[in-house]
Amino acid sequence: MLLVQQIIENKENYIDALAKRNFNAAPVLEKVINLDEERRATQTSLDNIKADSNKLNKEIGVLFKNGEQQKAGILREKASKIKESMSELSEKLPEIKEELVNLLYTIPNIPHDSVPNGQSEDDNEEIFKEGDIPVLEEGALPHWELAKKYDIIDFELGVKITGAGFPVYKGKGARLQRALINYFLDKNTAAGYREYQVPHLVNEVSGYGTGQLPDKEGQMYYVTADDLYLIPTAEVPVTNMFRDELVTEKELPICCTGYTPCFRREAGSYGAHVRGLNRLHQFDKVEIVRVEKPENSYKALDGMVDHVKEILNELKLPYRILRLCGGDIGFTAALTYDFEVFSTAQDRWLEISSVSNFESYQANRLKLRFKDTNGKNQLAHTLNGSSLALPRVLAGILENYQTPKGIKIPDVLIPYCGFEYID
Structure with a gap:
């Protein structure tokens, strides 16, 4: 605000x-x-x-x-x-x-000077690209066909239990999911982020604190009997841990990470671009959140970008980084970088992470302040990023690592999975 x-x-x-x-x-x-x-x-x-x-x-x-x-x-x-x-x-x-x-509450954040002009995602600015796009064997399959072939994700069973957008992970698919979560958390904690386990439902005040309300009210699942919302991302409960807090300058930066399921209604999402794991109503994500002094927040943002780059380099997935234009940047963000992994079987880029600096916009809503060395209370800056969202990372692994022998597991994940191939 x-x-x-x-x-x-x-x-x-x-x-x-x-x-x-x-x-x-x-x-x-x-x-x-x-x-x-x-x-x-x-x-x-x-x-x-x-x-x-x-x-x-x-x-x-x-x-x-x-x-x-x-x-x-x-x-x-x-x-x-x-x-x-x-x-x-x-x-x-x-x-x-x-x-x-x-x-x-109806006024979005002021975009950073570096945010490019543009009307939509077509106008986002590519600033970095890494990795060679693999050449797949003839007849390579998209991930939803691979999931069926190897019996590792059951989309129809999810429809039976709940509805579309709630897949069931099975066998090695479930183990690969768990491996990714543990790998992401280990990378984040090794980089100095403190791990938290947080509630998966939040109250209305928390939704307003981080800016999901009233902007994205229609995209959130709402529990009417208890006046609670299912979280769309761990950003909401993690950042709200510091609502109405006055921290000391010596406590900054505060670096947090956490794994949660995420729930999004994604109303109006239809078509081939949302097939399989491309867009879900429930998915897993590991998040990183930082509370920073204003003068340090953009250096911290660059550090978060480098951190996500390191993870993707270790996974050996081809990816690119986009600086979001004014027409595509989120309501609360001042500057956002999107990471996209290339899905070779689908021949398209899939967003897997957004890393954003909100400057003091969230902090003002949250009343999150720090006392500087002169004894003056100042609004902190908040940042967050996906590190990482699992569905499209998993889709990228399944599609880019498919071989005649089966789906090869990235080397960095083998110790977490306990197997080298899904076959």
């Missing part, structure tokens, strides 16, 4: 910056400024009336004490009218504050 004072000071710059997102910010920012002026005026009036009321009550007390009941009675009538005005303003003030906050 943007800070009102920054909106006031940078209105024209923010309008230009948000235009990168194809967001018409001018009327919204003007309304924010007007509401803030109304809030300030109302607060000032209320403070003045309270001061007048306190002064009047003291005068009334003195008059009664001196036996001047008639004068005291006149002042009591005046005090009664002041009390009515004070009550009206007391009711009005929280309404203005609520309207202001709700309006701020």
